[in-house]
Amino acid sequence: xxxxxxxxxxxxxxxxxxxxxxxxxxxxxxxxxxxxxxxxxxxxxxxxxxxxxxxxxxxxxxxxxxxxxxxxxxxxxxxxxxxxxxxxxxxxxxxxxxxxxxxxxxxxxxxxxxxxxxxxxxxxxxxxxxxxxxxxxxxxxxxxxxxxxxxxxxxxxxxxxxxxxxxxxxxxxxxxxxxxxxxxxxxxxxxxxxxxxxxxxxxxxxxxxxxxxxxxxxxxxxxxxxxxxxxx
Ligand code: DX5
Ligand code: ZN
Numbered sequence: 001x002x003x004x005x006x007x008x009x010x011x012x013x014x015x016x017x018x019x020x021x022x023x024x025x026x027x028x029x030x031x032x033x034x035x036x037x038x039x040x041x042x043x044x045x046x047x048x049x050x051x052x053x054x055x056x057x058x059x060x061x062x063x064x065x066x067x068x069x070x071x072x073x074x075x076x077x078x079x080x081x082x083x084x085x086x087x088x089x090x091x092x093x094x095x096x097x098x099x100x101x102x103x104x105x106x107x108x109x110x111x112x113x114x115x116x117x118x119x120x121x122x123x124x125x126x127x128x129x130x131x132x133x134x135x136x137x138x139x140x141x142x143x144x145x146x147x148x149x150x151x152x153x154x155x156x157x158x159x160x161x162x163x164x165x166x167x168x169x170x171x172x173x174x175x176x177x178x179x180x181x182x183x184x185x186x187x188x189x190x191x192x193x194x195x196x197x198x199x200x201x202x203x204x205x206x207x208x209x210x211x212x213x214x215x216x217x218x219x220x221x222x223x224x225x226x227x228x229x230x231x232x
Contacts, residue, residue: 006030008196021054022060030049030063037068041141055082079106087111100129140174143196147176159189
């Protein structure tokens with residue numbers, strides 16, 4: 001897979017979600033759905049009923065990012081509700097292997113997310129259980145925050161870890177990703193880009209997705225990690 005763009009509906013108009021999903025349907029790869037529970041993060045968004053409704057009405061596959069305290073209990077239900085990818089947080093999961101397997105057992109892709117201060121290396125042995133690593137580039141909870149450059153070294157290490165294991169694991173970045181930061185992410189090793197405010201605060205969300213993709217593809221084409229991958 002090459003560059004993938006996953007617009008986050010956190011910055012969309014929640015009263016017009018089907019329209020907001022349709023606005024990026026032809027140009028994006030995923031629709032990123034941020035589930036927050038007021039406990040794991042200090043914000044509250046949406047849950048299973050909205051994911052079920054979006055699954056019926058949105059053309060794009062749903063990329064559910066669970067920022068909740070009990071992912072072990074709830075994550076499989078999001079897969080059953082139709083999410084094509086379900087990402088749980090390393091900081092919240094008590095039984096990540098069991099939960100990642102339960103997500104895959106329903107037929108969904110399984111993601112593991114890391115806050116800016118959480119290291120990926122302790123989870124290296126779990127890579128066979130994971131389809132996507134999500135590195136948060138802000139502290140999770142809100143859209144429109146400033147991108148944290150301090151995460152870029154971790155992103156490079158995560159890309160090396162995945163390459164060393166020969167694994168087909170996508171690397172997603174989420175938070176503060178926009179036209180001023182997406183190239184740095186691509187250059188450091190990301191291949192799936194979540195963008196909330198950069199897409200939905202734009203007058204033309206589809207054009208914003210296309211512009212981000214063009215920037216990310218250009219940076220990826222010049223990235224050292226990608227050259228190594230091409231050489232095998
Ligand atoms: C924040 C969420 C993000 C959020 C990103 O915790 O996980 O998905 O929508 O918003 P922007 O792209 O505006 O930083
Ligand atoms: Zn998110």
